[in-house]
Amino acid sequence: MAVPRSSGHISAAPPTLADVAELAGVSRQTVSNAVNNPDLLRADTLARVQDAIDKLGYQPNRAARSLRTRASHLIGLRMPALQEGTANAMMDRFVHTFVEAAAEAGYHVLLFHGDPADPLDGYDELLRSTAVDAFVVTDTHLGGQQTTWLQSRRARFVSFGRPWTQPDAKHPWVDVDLAYGAEIATEHLIERGHSKIAWIGWHKDSLLGEERRSGWIHAMHTHGLSTTGLASRTEDSISSGKAAADAILDETQPTALVCASDTLAMGVLHSLFERRLRLGEDVAVVGFDDSQVAQTVPPGITSVRPPLEEAARELVKALEELLATPSYAAPGVMLKPALTVRGSS
Amino acid sequence: MAVPRSSGHISAAPPTLADVAELAGVSRQTVSNAVNNPDLLRADTLARVQDAIDKLGYQPNRAARSLRTRASHLIGLRMPALQEGTANAMMDRFVHTFVEAAAEAGYHVLLFHGDPADPLDGYDELLRSTAVDAFVVTDTHLGGQQTTWLQSRRARFVSFGRPWTQPDAKHPWVDVDLAYGAEIATEHLIERGHSKIAWIGWHKDSLLGEERRSGWIHAMHTHGLSTTGLASRTEDSISSGKAAADAILDETQPTALVCASDTLAMGVLHSLFERRLRLGEDVAVVGFDDSQVAQTVPPGITSVRPPLEEAARELVKALEELLATPSYAAPGVMLKPALTVRGSS
């Protein structure tokens, strides 16, 4: 496979199996075997074929191979909607490792776009045209529409995110235990001597939000701390984070706040900035996601870091099994996040 | 094309051209024409075929079509290395619009991974296996290795980033005039009444860095302001941004700083935080890239915003022409950034 890139072979039409066969003095099928089942060949034949392959810089044509094997070695990933003005950029880190891990397993990633208003848009076309072997679904918290539908179409897929609303779902999934995340975040603050620890979270209809919130409650109660008047629910935006922080700082004067997202944490920072309070000295703040924002804002925001790299690798592993064994039914995998401690606490 | 998704048709093997032909009572070729050259058919035949297509939920098999037409309708994009601990996340926004614009033009994006140490890694395989119709290259400032090599391989590609080191390059490219960006950033500060405006930039060997720096110099000199002792060169990291800011604040006491990146701007913020100086009141700061960090940090960092959406759309346009006309030689497109003004200035 060590084909020198500078190989003089520059032709519009890449070499085919037939070219290699001719050069090596064997039949086309033997070349195919050399590529796909090398053990079938005698050592010297294999060497001769390999030579020819290297010399020509031969690489099997993907379309032809796909047509024959009914496998594209492509994994479909629908681009999640971009949210400007927030600190949400987990996907970037996730996609990165996913592409890397997929490459190691011999898969490339097909990025596609779908109408943000329709969670199903885009899947259908790729499925019908057999463009991808499987999908990775990432927005399961929006309700199980995609997964339910994909299942009904007998599509293969794995999901990053547990099947929240369908306990009977059979597809492989990987998720991060963010209730635990909220718990270690809260405990970290308790260890630091805080006892009035507020929660700034999302509205009640957010499954992810309720999960995270439960971790905070659990940690507080375990340590005999009251949560009365210390919780607020709002939108995931800077301005509502700021408003929530303003209200809670006025009413209950907590010394620390745990936020359901780094975006909300930034809202809190806006409130502190206006009040001329020093982050990490006057008030402690912990966020979620370990975004670039948390990493770079002075003095750094302590944040719950989901193991996205591990999640991506687990998903690729599940994908490999799924594609090897059509009836593969995997147990879901739940990963634990860690806390990245920075100056804000 | 309005195929109801809930269509009961659930089969492992999607329908083929032949299935449609049989159902419609025409030959396979006629179905193919109905899909690719509808005008060739008589209206009633077309309607009958369309009916059959809709009924079966037919969609041409991509592998078969690619094999025949030698076009995959896939654009290759190599994932740029992820940089944690920085504010650099332009790619996210760019990729987003690119995927969207490409979809409109009938292309999907194939994301692939390459060894970060080798700028050429990954391209070769996709090229040889004719997996993609073209590439988008995004790291041209790292030297023209990829573009030179792709050109030598007669690969089709467009680049986001001008061909810095090869004035004779013939491929279509789109870039953003960031010298102009630095200029409007500096002028904005001058308008705000600043005259001692420092520059925190990158090392001399960075082409991008020198370009941005020249915009600052130009604006300063145009307004008769001295730049002596006001410029520093450093790495693109928070810690070096902070160190540079520390040095320049101690030595020259500028009232405003223009930074070559939001990452450096965050370094400056760290310096201000330590000195208990108020961003936007005691010292003004302007960054580059309009990252999430700039958008969310209180009170918001004024930042030069590259028109990534427009760039992505221009690139797709160039790609369409390039793939339609093999000999297509486009003039490069240079876009102007805008300044997003926030509380930091």
Place this chain on the structure above:
DNA sequence: TTGAAAGCGCTAACAC
């Protein structure tokens, strides 16, 4: 261990 034949689903070229 190697080779010949067949065909995956599609479209280009040409005939009718």
Place this chain on the structure above:
DNA sequence: GTGTTAGCGCTTTCAA
């Protein structure tokens, strides 16, 4: 306008 023929490059029988 529509149908027939051939073949894109590969792998999967199956025979030698």
